[in-house]
Amino acid sequence: MDAFVTRQKKRKLRTPSPPPVGHSTTTRKALGKSVTSNEANEAHSNGLEEDSTEVKLAMLASLVDDGSGNTDQDMLLDLLLAHDGSVALASEAFQSHRETWTKKLKLGRGSGAIGLQTSLRSLFPSSDPRSSLSPEKKGPAATLLSKRGRTLFLYDPVDIGAHTPCTLVHNFLPAEAANDLLREMMAEAESFDTPHTFKLFEQVVSSPHTSCLYLEPGTVSTAAKARMAPRRDAAKIDRAEQDLFVLNSDTHDGYRYNGSRLSDIRTVTPHMESVRPLVQDAVNKAVQERITTHYPGARKLKYQNSQPWKPNAAFVNCYNGGEESVGWHSDHLTYLGPRAVIGSLSLGVAREFRVRRIVPRDHSADNASSSASIARKPTQDDDAAGQISIHLPHNSLLIMHAEMQEEWKHSVSPAASIDPHSVSGRKRINITYRDYRAEFRPELTPRCRCDIAAILRVVQRKQENHGRYFWMCHAGNIPGRQGCTYFQWAEFDDDGRPLRRTGEKATGQREQTGFDNLGVLIEEQKAK
Ligand SMILES: O=C(O)CCC(=O)C(=O)O
Numbered sequence: 001m002d003a004f005v006t007r008q009k010k011r012k013l014r015t016p017s018p019p020p021v022g023h024s025t026t027t028r029k030a031l032g033k034s035v036t037s038n039e040a041n042e043a044h045s046n047g048l049e050e051d052s053t054e055v056k057l058a059m060l061a062s063l064v065d066d067g068s069g070n071t072d073q074d075m076l077l078d079l080l081l082a083h084d085g086s087v088a089l090a091s092e093a094f095q096s097h098r099e100t101w102t103k104k105l106k107l108g109r110g111s112g113a114i115g116l117q118t119s120l121r122s123l124f125p126s127s128d129p130r131s132s133l134s135p136e137k138k139g140p141a142a143t144l145l146s147k148r149g150r151t152l153f154l155y156d157p158v159d160i161g162a163h164t165p166c167t168l169v170h171n172f173l174p175a176e177a178a179n180d181l182l183r184e185m186m187a188e189a190e191s192f193d194t195p196h197t198f199k200l201f202e203q204v205v206s207s208p209h210t211s212c213l214y215l216e217p218g219t220v221s222t223a224a225k226a227r228m229a230p231r232r233d234a235a236k237i238d239r240a241e242q243d244l245f246v247l248n249s250d251t252h253d254g255y256r257y258n259g260s261r262l263s264d265i266r267t268v269t270p271h272m273e274s275v276r277p278l279v280q281d282a283v284n285k286a287v288q289e290r291i292t293t294h295y296p297g298a299r300k301l302k303y304q305n306s307q308p309w310k311p312n313a314a315f316v317n318c319y320n321g322g323e324e325s326v327g328w329h330s331d332h333l334t335y336l337g338p339r340a341v342i343g344s345l346s347l348g349v350a351r352e353f354r355v356r357r358i359v360p361r362d363h364s365a366d367n368a369s370s371s372a373s374i375a376r377k378p379t380q381d382d383d384a385a386g387q388i389s390i391h392l393p394h395n396s397l398l399i400m401h402a403e404m405q406e407e408w409k410h411s412v413s414p415a416a417s418i419d420p421h422s423v424s425g426r427k428r429i430n431i432t433y434r435d436y437r438a439e440f441r442p443e444l445t446p447r448c449r450c451d452i453a454a455i456l457r458v459v460q461r462k463q464e465n466h467g468r469y470f471w472m473c474h475a476g477n478i479p480g481r482q483g484c485t486y487f488q489w490a491e492f493d494d495d496g497r498p499l500r501r502t503g504e505k506a507t508g509q510r511e512q513t514g515f516d517n518l519g520v521l522i523e524e525q526k527a528k
């Protein structure tokens with residue numbers, strides 16, 4: 001299916017292995033003579049170029065070769081990557097910018113660099129869709145380079161900032177600090193719970209990786225802090241203590257994951273704590289930059305918190321090997337509030353983080369078959385805007401901006417092969433630093449008729465009420481439980497603080513009827 005050139009395939013070029021039987025003739029043919037653009041097109045339509053990067057590169061080389069037979073493979077690969085692996089399109093682009101490309105192809109020669117970073121800018125100097133706009137006109141990227149059924153692979157932070165709602169910072173921590181944190185989290189992850197189970201399409205499935213929630217000791221009640229202090233190293237708190245281990249609250253509820261109470265919540269570790277101010281600083285800078293360069297009128301988004309971002313919680317994920325992954329989802333806003341910002345630090349094995357923009361549409365067809373407790377099955381429309389793959393190497397900080405959770409979905413796709421990391425072997429650790437807002441403490445937000453804190457969601461796909469927030473029952477996600485039909489629209493002030501209606505109690509029990517289309521709104525494959 002995936003017809004795109006990847007860097008993994010490129011490695012095969014450097015240490016060639018015998019091509020599969022059906023391909024050898026084509027490769028030799030392509031290498032042995034010049035192919036025309038028409039032939040390239042024909043190969044495309046025959047499906048030949050889908051199969052082998054070697055074939056594509058050979059074809060492209062013969063189309064752009066200046067006669068020396070010595071064209072730089074890295075630059076050719078860049079050219080192919082920028083055109084979704086299409087030889088025809090790549091050669092067309094080459095022909096229209098022959099002079100620029102000839103220079104690039106020659107410059108690249110003999111450098112010997114195995115550059116992993118591919119930049120759209122180096123290919124299309126005008127690829128940043130906002131580069132020519134005045135600050136007032138800047139808004140979300142006008143032209144999304146990804147398309148239905150296609151994946152755009154991005155490596156360069158400038159491209160990532162321009163085409164996704166994220167900022168990427170490479171080599172974020174001093175090298176030793178990153179390794180220390182990685183070692184510490186690897187030891188922690190040894191005792192992470194087995195993968196979470198949750199309900200998907202009426203079946204109980206598990207998210208194939210392990211994870212754990214960490215909270216700042218400074219944000220919990222004094223009683224809880226007193227109990228935690230001597231256990232800082234052991235970190236793990238037993239179930240009886242959890243109820244105290246909630247931001248300044250004595251609630252009997254506490255934090256939940258997919259409806260179930262978390263059985264293991266830990267205090268942040270010493271290295272997580274020492275890295276936190278650096279993450280905080282970088283995220284706040286990136287948010288300011290994003291506001292001035294990307295948002296209409298250079299103003300924060302409606303409901304985005306105007307206060308500086310202050311992480312007091314971190315969700316840590318451990319992916320043990322390329323087969324461990326996380327499906328398409330948006331992070332729940334329940335404790336973060338609307339327009340949340342998240343700082344996500346990647347350590348160990350490099351993996352692909354995929355994002356796709358949610359294209360709202362009219363759901364008249366879905367409405368008929370939906371019901372309140374059944375998640376919507378993925379459809380072709382999920383891919384309406386294509387996917388963008390962001391390469392996340394060791395020690396990179398990905399900042400997910402305020403437009404991310406409401407308007408985009410993300411996933412960590414399984415990897416067919418991975419490059420082992422010197423410290424973590426086959427493992428990747430991901431720390432998502434989060435600002436759990438005091439106004440969204442579980443005891444302050446609405447409770448449903450099952451008597452658990454409701455979750456906060458936003459209408460993402462339906463055009464009707466698109467962008468409106470609502471509280472709903474979460475119990476339906478707990479394996480073996482049916483949820484209630486609790487539903488209430490959520491209102492916020494400009495900073496995203498919940499507004500209560502006159503006469504409404506803190507636990508808010510207002511319910512609206514006529515919401516039998518809820519199923520179409522429950523889109524996440526993984527809920528948090
Ligand atoms: O592992 C990652 O990079 C992302 C994890 C994630 O999406 C999450 O924790 O919500």
Ligand SMILES: [Fe+2]
Nearest residue numbers: 329330331410
């Ligand atoms: Fe997530």
